[in-house]
Amino acid sequence: MAPELLTWLLDSDPALRWQVERDLAGAPEDVWRATRARVATEGFGARLLALQDPDGQWAGGAFFPAGYQGDEEGQPWTATTWSLSSLRDWGLDAAVLAGTAEKLAANSRWEYEDLPYWDGEVDCCINSWTLANGAWLGVDVSGIAQWFVDHRLPDGGWNCEWVEGSTRSSFHSTLNSLKGLLYYETATEPATGGSDDLRAARREGEEYLLERRLLHRLSTGELIGPWATRFGYPFRWGYSALNALDYFRAAALHDGVGPDPRLADAVGVVRGARRPDGTWLQEGRHPGRVWFEVDVPPGEPSRWLTFYGTRVLDWWDGAGTV
Structure with missing residues (x-):
C-alpha cells in the first residue's frame, strides 16, 4: 500500500483507525488495542454511547x-x-x-x-443482528441460533419474506444471517457456538451464495441486480459484492481455509471499482434518519470502503488465488 494512502486511512476515527492498524498497517497488538479502547471515549463510539x-x-x-x-x-x-x-x-x-x-x-x-x-422475532435479518449483539453482550441467545437452523429454506439460505410464503432465499437475507451465525460461533466457541447443526447451516448458506458466484442468478447466470456492484457504507442490511467478500474473508480465517475460487467474479468487481489512487468511492448510502454521519457523501473517496476493499484484495492476493 502506498504510504500516502495508509496515512490517509490512519487519519480517521478510532472506530476505523484500530482496524487499519491491525489489518493493513501491521501494527503491534498493544498499539491497535490502545486505539480500539478509545472507541468508548472519542469520536463515533463516544457520541453514540451518549445517546x-x-x-x-x-x-x-x-x-x-x-x-x-x-x-x-x-x-x-x-x-x-x-x-x-x-x-x-x-x-x-x-x-x-x-x-x-x-x-x-x-x-x-x-x-x-x-x-x-x-x-428475537420472525425477520431473519433482525434475528441475525440480535444474535450477534446478544452474543457480544453475553446474553443466552441460543434460541435465536437454533431459529436459523429451523428456518433455513430448501435451497440453503434464508429470506425475511418467508412469513409471507416465500420459499426462495434472498441474497440480502442470507448474507445477514451468515454474518450473525459467524459472529455467534466465533464469540461463543467452544462453549456453545460450535454445534454441528449451526456449522452445517452456515456452510449451506455459504454454498447458496458460492453457487451463484456471489453475483448471479443460478437459473440464468444474469447479474442479480445493480445493487450487487454498488458500494456504500454503512452496509446496513444491503447486499453487495464487497459486503459479501468481507464476510467470506472472515469465515475463511475463522475456519482456517483459503479463499474459495468461486469468489473470483466478485473479487474482480471490487478490484475494478478501485480508483488509480487506491481509493473506493462512496456510491450510495441507504436513505433515512441517522444520529450523525460516519462517512462521506456519495461521489467522494470513502475511508471505510477503501479499508474494506483493500483488506479483501490483500487477503485474496495474499492467498495466491487466481
Missing part, C-alpha cells in the same frame, strides 16, 4: 424509533438494534455497556407483536 436512553434503548425503540410512522424517506437508523450493531462493528468493548442487556430484557419489545427483545 443511549436511561432504559437501555436508543431512540425509544427496538428496531424503529419511538413514534415512527413510516412516512419519511428511507428507514431511520437510530433505534436500539442499529445502534448496538454499529458499536459492535466499531469494536467497542462490551464491558462498557454493562447492564444494557438486562435493561433491554426488561424494557425493550419488538414492534412485531410486542415480542421480548432477546427472544
Whole structure:
C-alpha cells in the first residue's frame, strides 16, 4: 500500500483507525488495542454511547424509533438494534455497556407483536443482528441460533419474506444471517457456538451464495441486480459484492481455509471499482434518519470502503488465488 494512502486511512476515527492498524498497517497488538479502547471515549463510539436512553434503548425503540410512522424517506437508523450493531462493528468493548442487556430484557419489545427483545422475532435479518449483539453482550441467545437452523429454506439460505410464503432465499437475507451465525460461533466457541447443526447451516448458506458466484442468478447466470456492484457504507442490511467478500474473508480465517475460487467474479468487481489512487468511492448510502454521519457523501473517496476493499484484495492476493 502506498504510504500516502495508509496515512490517509490512519487519519480517521478510532472506530476505523484500530482496524487499519491491525489489518493493513501491521501494527503491534498493544498499539491497535490502545486505539480500539478509545472507541468508548472519542469520536463515533463516544457520541453514540451518549445517546443511549436511561432504559437501555436508543431512540425509544427496538428496531424503529419511538413514534415512527413510516412516512419519511428511507428507514431511520437510530433505534436500539442499529445502534448496538454499529458499536459492535466499531469494536467497542462490551464491558462498557454493562447492564444494557438486562435493561433491554426488561424494557425493550419488538414492534412485531410486542415480542421480548432477546427472544428475537420472525425477520431473519433482525434475528441475525440480535444474535450477534446478544452474543457480544453475553446474553443466552441460543434460541435465536437454533431459529436459523429451523428456518433455513430448501435451497440453503434464508429470506425475511418467508412469513409471507416465500420459499426462495434472498441474497440480502442470507448474507445477514451468515454474518450473525459467524459472529455467534466465533464469540461463543467452544462453549456453545460450535454445534454441528449451526456449522452445517452456515456452510449451506455459504454454498447458496458460492453457487451463484456471489453475483448471479443460478437459473440464468444474469447479474442479480445493480445493487450487487454498488458500494456504500454503512452496509446496513444491503447486499453487495464487497459486503459479501468481507464476510467470506472472515469465515475463511475463522475456519482456517483459503479463499474459495468461486469468489473470483466478485473479487474482480471490487478490484475494478478501485480508483488509480487506491481509493473506493462512496456510491450510495441507504436513505433515512441517522444520529450523525460516519462517512462521506456519495461521489467522494470513502475511508471505510477503501479499508474494506483493500483488506479483501490483500487477503485474496495474499492467498495466491487466481
